[in-house]
Amino acid sequence: MDRISALRNxxxxxRAFENGEEDLSETERRVAAVLRTYATEFDGEDAVFRAVGDPPVDGRVVVAPSEPAARERVLAAAGIEPLRDADPPTDRDIPEFDLERV
Incomplete structure (x- = not known):
């Protein structure tokens, strides 16, 4: 599904929600299904990755060109600044997680 098709869906x-044809939970279900389909059929150099591990990153799904970039995007989406090689040692807790391609 391309971006235009996803937006139309x-x-x-x-529109169905506004017209009273669907309730909020059905609208949420439909929108989530569109997004899930769009993400899993994502075209291009980027891939879709899901984080599996400790909260608050577990279950987060991102689009990225590589695993290292996906790792950074997962942490950023969770509001966690990733450590850089040049950073001094810190006591900050970085959740442990693996990435799986979706």
């Missing part, structure tokens, strides 16, 4: 779901 989300728009259709919102």
């Amino acid at each position: 989300v728009e259709d779901a919102l």
Whole structure:
């Protein structure tokens, strides 16, 4: 599914909600399904990765060109600044997690 198709499907779901044809939970389900389909069929050099591990990163899904970039994006999405090689040692807790391609 390309971006335009995804946007049209989300728009259709919102229109059905506005017209009283669908309730909020059904609209949420439809929009989530569109996003899930869009993400898993993502075209291009980037891939879709899911974090599996400790909270608050477990289950986060990101699009990135590589595993290292995906790791950084997962941490950023969780509000955690990743450590850099040049950073001094720190007591900050960085959750442990693996990445799986979706």
